[in-house]
Amino acid sequence: MPCPKTQHILQEYFADDLESLAKEKIESHLLVCEHCSNELESLLLTQNTLNQWKNERTPHWNRGMELFRREHQAPISGFSLWHRLQWAPTITCFAMMLVLLLNVNFISSQEGFSVSFGSTSDDSSVIEERLVAFQEEQRLAMDALAARVEDRQVSNNIELLQTVLDQNQQTTAENLNRIYVFFEQQRLRDLEDMRIGYQDLVDNDYETIRSLQQLAQFVSYQSPER
Amino acid sequence: MSLTDEDEALIAAALNGSPLAWEKLVRRYESKIYNHGLRLMGSSSDAMDLMQEVFLGVYRNLHHFRGDAKFSSWIFRIAHNKAIDMNRRKRLMTTQTRTSDQEELDFLDLVPGETNIEPDNMVSEQQQNKRVLSMLAKLPLEQRLVVELKMFQSQTFEEIANLQDISVNTAKTRFYTALKKLKVVSEEIHALP
Numbered sequence: 001m002p003c004p005k006t007q008h009i010l011q012e013y014f015a016d017d018l019e020s021l022a023k024e025k026i027e028s029h030l031l032v033c034e035h036c037s038n039e040l041e042s043l044l045l046t047q048n049t050l051n052q053w054k055n056e057r058t059p060h061w062n063r064g065m066e067l068f069r070r071e072h073q074a075p076i077s078g079f080s081l082w083h084r085l086q087w088a089p090t091i092t093c094f095a096m097m098l099v100l101l102l103n104v105n106f107i108s109s110q111e112g113f114s115v116s117f118g119s120t121s122d123d124s125s126v127i128e129e130r131l132v133a134f135q136e137e138q139r140l141a142m143d144a145l146a147a148r149v150e151d152r153q154v155s156n157n158i159e160l161l162q163t164v165l166d167q168n169q170q171t172t173a174e175n176l177n178r179i180y181v182f183f184e185q186q187r188l189r190d191l192e193d194m195r196i197g198y199q200d201l202v203d204n205d206y207e208t209i210r211s212l213q214q215l216a217q218f219v220s221y222q223s224p225e226r
Numbered sequence: 227m228s229l230t231d232e233d234e235a236l237i238a239a240a241l242n243g244s245p246l247a248w249e250k251l252v253r254r255y256e257s258k259i260y261n262h263g264l265r266l267m268g269s270s271s272d273a274m275d276l277m278q279e280v281f282l283g284v285y286r287n288l289h290h291f292r293g294d295a296k297f298s299s300w301i302f303r304i305a306h307n308k309a310i311d312m313n314r315r316k317r318l319m320t321t322q323t324r325t326s327d328q329e330e331l332d333f334l335d336l337v338p339g340e341t342n343i344e345p346d347n348m349v350s351e352q353q354q355n356k357r358v359l360s361m362l363a364k365l366p367l368e369q370r371l372v373v374e375l376k377m378f379q380s381q382t383f384e385e386i387a388n389l390q391d392i393s394v395n396t397a398k399t400r401f402y403t404a405l406k407k408l409k410v411v412s413e414e415i416h417a418l419p
Contacts, residue, residue: 011402016382046409049361050377052354058260059274063252064281065245072243 003035010040229250233297241288243263252281255298259305265374266309268363276312280305302379306371306389313367357415364411369404 003009009026012018030037071096098104105116233254259280263273280371283304291300362370371390377383381389383397390397 011398042409043405046405046412049412051357053358055257056262058256064248064285068245068248
């Protein structure tokens, strides 16, 4: 059976700082009222279900680190030595460019040191004279160099020619010797051949004479008989 | 050194520009804030959005923190306000979508138990958490906030009343009403095949 006090009783049950008197009253009511005690039990069960929550792991994120680092960088006013040094190459380049553009001349002489901007009229003639002298020097040096190279070339050529001639002479002498030896051998072989030929001829002639003698003897023998 | 002292030391270091101190401070509270957001907003993406907004708020207002209250109370107060703002924005967007696409949402309204929670994000590793989220999703935000503060942040009704600018009795009533509704929802979930 529904109880009219349920909401009040249970609402107060969950209060933080319940006075002991009120607490006793609530507990005594819960002991006698089945509806309220059942309702409380189911609410506590629900509360228990909620309490079973397990904290889940946070997904990965950057934790605002980029923003923090960006906004907490060292202030520009606090220039460190490193920051100043970073500009050194740029400043040097700029200064050199200015020197070139303004044609700055630094002249140091016995009288002292002077800096001038732009070119003077004397400069060009002095430069031209120096240029001509320098060209003349260069020409002479080149001529001397060419003569040296030519001399060296000529001596090399002569040396080469001499070597070739020597080699030719040697080769020719060798060849002539070889030809002489060959001719000599050939001559000896020819002489031998001739001797053998003459011998054969002599032998043949001898045979012929004997045959003729025999023939004459035979003819002479036959003639008297007639 | 107590946790409060540690918080204060980290805050001081972070204000002096130490990224490590800031990271440590965030690490100490991110899990609590994320889970707080998850229970209040119902989805992981909304919880992440809320957490980022909370820490951005903390970062922007860190120099205003005087140490009169505990840092944990301060950060949860920010989280509480951000959750209300975010919920309001979300509701506004949902209303606009409804007017523009009435037919489709009428059909979606027929699907039970999907009012505030994205189905994809309902899939949690922990089955119990999924159940708690689906139960909390049935509560209107003001009741959900009271349950969150009372049960998960262990705040007193007086503190809740101060935070929400309501009377202590209203806070108690909201909590009781919320519990009753949660009980019904829980029974419905159990009754489902």
